[in-house]
């Protein structure tokens with residue numbers, strides 16, 4: 333603090349020095365959409381660097397989920413935790429990562445209250461790049477969470493038949509879908525008034541989506557009316573796709589379903605997000 | 613036309629029942645400092661946000677260097693930059709990171725952005741603080757990093773929304789000096805403020821707004837002469853001499869004299885014809901007359917008209933914060 337006051341008291345704006353920075357040099361051309369998005373991605377990385385505690389959520393939470401459900405349901409549902417893990421792990425990975433996507437909305441919502449958002453909006457850049465920057469930072473988190481779960485799974489006895497390629501393929505599909513799915517939260521982040529309401533809505537959407545799915549048990553064991561919901565649930569299709577990739581038997585039907593859903597999510601919620609962003 | 617930086621006609625912005633900006637007509641000449649003066653809730657921030665393409669007007673038109681703020685938003689964005697009322701840099705990032713980020717977003721390659729950031733930090737006396745998170749900066753340093761970020765690409769028009777509110781006198785003077793240097797280099801500055809003194813010191817022209825409407829516009833001199841140049845406050849040694857003092861001052865200043873609650877104090881409005889020098893001259897003549905009459909004066913001061921007095925004179929109501 334003492335340095336802060338010192339700098340203030342000794343500073344006197346000097347016309348010559350300020351003059352050199354004000355001299356109009358050749359203005360560079362505006363950055364490409366790619367470069368602007370990457371720059372915002374860099375900002376997201378810097379924020380992780382300055383507040384590394386936030387990575388606790390994406391490492392400890394998935395770890396806890398995996399351990400908890402493996403041992404809680406393993407014996408009852410599949411005879412042994414190790415057997416159940418073969419079924420559960422892809423699903424628990426999807427659940428954890430999809431749950432983490434809600435932090436995107438919270439981050440956006442925290443930022444819009446701040447003046448720095450206004451500065452970004454007065455820059456002559458490709459407008460969606462600000463939002464894509466958040467999502468690039470989030471992809472790093474999703475990757476960390478997936479890796480933690482895969483490693484814990486391997487330690488506990490998860491043995492994917494698809495090998496390394498299958499496991500990586502499954503994770504990449506999950507990252508792709510999560511990127512698309514996160515646009516829902518950028519929209520809510522811009523639309524809602526407070527961080528708390530963003531959290532509230534997120535839980536309201538995510539709880540049924542992740543639990544009323546094929547993550548924990550086979551849908552065939554559920555009552556008919558519930559199967560209708562479960563089979564229409566995008567998470568069910570995502571889990572089926574990731575399982576099929578990790579098992580080394582890619583299910584093209586499910587994969588197509590997930591890819592089409594991802595494109596639709598971006599088209600619909602990306603558009604709504606940008607509309608709100610421009611109107612704000 | 614080309615010598616106008618900003619032109620608005622009938623600009624309107626409504627929030628629910630509040631007409632935050634209510635038919636504003638402005639013509640801001642290029643190359644100078646234009647002051648927008650108004651109390652809390654007058655609509656200053658709202659007006660600036662519309663001009664900086666952050667808010668869409670609900671009515672009327674606004675152009676910046678001839679470009680419509682709605683239809684040609686990108687053309688406007690490439691010419692202006694905004695230092696908001698509240699910090700417009702990222703507090704969690706360091707000063708250097710903030711400037712490099714903006715440099716990259718303005719199209720500089722990484723090495724150029726780094727170099728530019730270093731130059732700006734140097735010019736704004738922030739080199740030592742470059743590696744610290746902005747949230748650890750003092751109020752004056754924050755304002756400086758904010759302004760540094762705003763002139764990164766030497767904008768043609770710089771908006772400063774209440775740049776000195778909450779700063780100590782020294783930091784305020786630094787900001788004023790920076791503004792003068794920036795304008796001398798050809799950037800037009802539109803500055804909002806609640807202080808007549810600030811507008812007076814910096815601005816070539818001033819618009820006074822209240823409840824979203826323009827209530828006066830002109831040079832600081834024109835504005836002050838319309839409200840009088842200030843007030844003389846006199847404290848006498850002997851309360852018994854007050855009636856005489858009142859008569860002498862009224863004659864010397866040709867103005868109404870008010871008797872304060874304090875039995876030895878009087879206040880007189882002076883016109884000064886809009887010039888501070890003239891006001892001081894009138895006041896000293898009045899003081900001399902008091903001495904000639906044998907009235908002993910203990911204390912004496914010449915005050916500038918406050919924003920309150922400007923408002924009282926220009927409208928029929930004092931400048932109070934509008935209840936939302």
Ligand SMILES: Nc1ncnc2c1ncn2[C@@H]1O[C@H](COP(=O)(O)OP(=O)(O)OP(=O)(O)O)[C@@H](O)[C@H]1O
Pocket residue numbers: 627628630631632650651652653654655656657658659697806934936
């Ligand atoms: N987003 C908003 N929603 C609702 N009302 C708003 C909004 N922004 C501003 N207002 C209202 O519009 C009016 C003008 O506000 P504005 O912030 O432009 O005033 P100002 O002159 O900048 O005041 P200050 O000196 O306090 O910064 C106020 O009555 C304010 O309550």
Ligand SMILES: [Mg+2]
Pocket residue numbers: 656657658697773774
């Ligand atoms: Mg304001």
